[in-house]
Amino acid sequence: MTPSQDLAPLQVTDSPEEKFREYLEIRGEKLTEPRRVLVNHIFNTHKHFDADELVADLRESGRRVSRSTVYRTLRLMVDAGLLRELRLTNRSAYEHSYGYPSHDHMHCTQCGAIVEFRNEEIRKLRELIGQEFGFRPDNHRFVITGQCSDCLKARGRRRKLDQI
Structure with missing residues (x-):
């Protein structure tokens, strides 16, 4: 068994923001400023989080993104293959999928x-x-x-x- 500290990020050619922009363009959507803030904030550190923790982290860092935008963007990021949703006992947590x-x-x-x-x-x-x-x-x-x-x-x- 290998503990989590040995799960180093993989080398990827495109940044998570570039991958997300590409995915959104295929869907005919744009990478809006709130979506850009979210993808960069999420991929700035590697940790498990739920939507409420993400909203709190954003507020703590002085960024304002609506709760509904957070939920919709998390779903899009899962669909794009950037995040993985873990369904746990009493909540859903998210983690990086792309680059890990x-x-x-x-x-x-x-x-x-x-x-x-x-x-x-x-x-x-x-x-x-x-x-x-x-x-x-x-x-x-x-x-x-x-x-x-x-x-x-x-x-x-x-x-x-x-x-x-």
């Missing part, structure tokens, strides 16, 4: 932490299952849900205190 290697996730259902990892055995299994069913897989989504080590430690401490 394929990977899987663990999601702590207690604190909400998301851990990225790569595992070659999972990829091999995907290919074997595809062959078995005459299917050529090109991607998959694998999310392990449970509790992270910090939450398990905190839970263990509470239980010891409960015994006093």
Whole structure:
């Protein structure tokens, strides 16, 4: 297993903004200033986020983009292949798809932490299952849900205190 810090960005020829502009042009749409602000803000750092966190981040940085524009633009960015939507236990989170290697996730259902990892055995299994069913897989989504080590430690401490 490879932890998330080893999931370095891949070399790509076009910037996310250029890719998004190209996608929008194919649809007959324009890369408006709010959309440009969003794509650049999102790709400025690599982290998982939901729409509400994005709106809060934008406000904190002094940028005003309407909530409806954020939701519509996130959907467009997923459709364009720039972002991947992760459907988690109680929310949808987004992450970079364009320019980042394929990977899987663990999601702590207690604190909400998301851990990225790569595992070659999972990829091999995907290919074997595809062959078995005459299917050529090109991607998959694998999310392990449970509790992270910090939450398990905190839970263990509470239980010891409960015994006093």
